[in-house]
Amino acid sequence: MQLSPVIFYLIAALTVGSAAIVAFSRNIVYSAFSLLGTFGGVAGIYVFLGADFVAGVQVLIYVGGILVLILFAVMLTHRIADAQITNRSVGRIPALVVIGIFIFLLIQSIRETPWAKAKEIVYVPTTTIIGEWFLERYLLPFELASVVLLAALIGAVVLARKETRE
Amino acid sequence: MAIGLAHYLVVGAVLFGLGLFTVLTRRNAISILMGVELILNSANINYVAFSHYSTGNVDGQIYAIFVIMLAAAEAAIGLAIVLAIFQIFHTIDVEAAETLKE
Numbered sequence: 001m002q003l004s005p006v007i008f009y010l011i012a013a014l015t016v017g018s019a020a021i022v023a024f025s026r027n028i029v030y031s032a033f034s035l036l037g038t039f040g041g042v043a044g045i046y047v048f049l050g051a052d053f054v055a056g057v058q059v060l061i062y063v064g065g066i067l068v069l070i071l072f073a074v075m076l077t078h079r080i081a082d083a084q085i086t087n088r089s090v091g092r093i094p095a096l097v098v099i100g101i102f103i104f105l106l107i108q109s110i111r112e113t114p115w116a117k118a119k120e121i122v123y124v125p126t127t128t129i130i131g132e133w134f135l136e137r138y139l140l141p142f143e144l145a146s147v148v149l150l151a152a153l154i155g156a157v158v159l160a161r162k163e164t165r166e
Numbered sequence: 167m168a169i170g171l172a173h174y175l176v177v178g179a180v181l182f183g184l185g186l187f188t189v190l191t192r193r194n195a196i197s198i199l200m201g202v203e204l205i206l207n208s209a210n211i212n213y214v215a216f217s218h219y220s221t222g223n224v225d226g227q228i229y230a231i232f233v234i235m236l237a238a239a240e241a242a243i244g245l246a247i248v249l250a251i252f253q254i255f256h257t258i259d260v261e262a263a264e265t266l267k268e
Binding site: 022031045061089096107115133159162 | 179
């Protein structure tokens with residue numbers, strides 16, 4: 001009896017279940033908080049795949065950054081006190097049918113494709129090699145990423161501040 | 167039964183379907199952004215899983231880091247736009263903010 005498949009199924013269930021709450025909940029606060037489970041579960045899946053640095057980045061940026069941003073936006077744009085249906089959805093049944101068929105086709109094609117067998121799995125720290133590749137092979141995208149982040153920073157400030165004219 | 171590549175791909179596919187469902191059916195701008203985050207996460211799972219099971223080097227992980235970075239930028243800009251829409255229309259229902267159509 002191996003333990004790791006059990007842990008994998010638990011993490012996958014956490015991820016998919018939280019994502020289902022995000023998709024189906026009628027209260028936007030529940031949706032926002034269950035994103036925490038999804039992001040945490042995806043970080044766990046990265047750990048399973050031996051991507052320790054990506055898992056750390058996932059926790060830092062998604063849970064620590066994006067989730068807090070989304071919660072801020074939810075709190076700023078809703079009167080939480082009158083929490084009835086804050087999260088309207090339209091056309092659920094047709095969308096459910098289409099998405100169901102879509103997921104079925106995806107899973108069917110995943111099952112029927114002969115995937116390459118896994119190499120012997122070595123769990124080594126990936127931080128060093130990722131750091132080296134960022135400064136050698138991926139230097140230009142890395143620098144572009146910093147420019148994109150700067151532009152996004154300035155753009156967000158310009159968009160979100162109040163217009164004041166005298 | 168050992169965990170293989172297909173397991174990760176199925177998790178990614180289900181996550182993608184739920185994200186697409188969220189984007190399609192929600193009428194709340196913040197919820198639509200949440201759906202986009204789910205879709206980006208599912209793509210990241212596929213990147214890391216394929217890099218782990220095919221070549222074994224860290225190319226896919228680096229792509230995943232770039233996607234996470236762009237998701238952060240997208241969330242910041244998107245939520246700033248949502249707040250600006252809220253200041254003008256006093257709602258973030260995307261069907262209310264369609265004055266450009268008229």
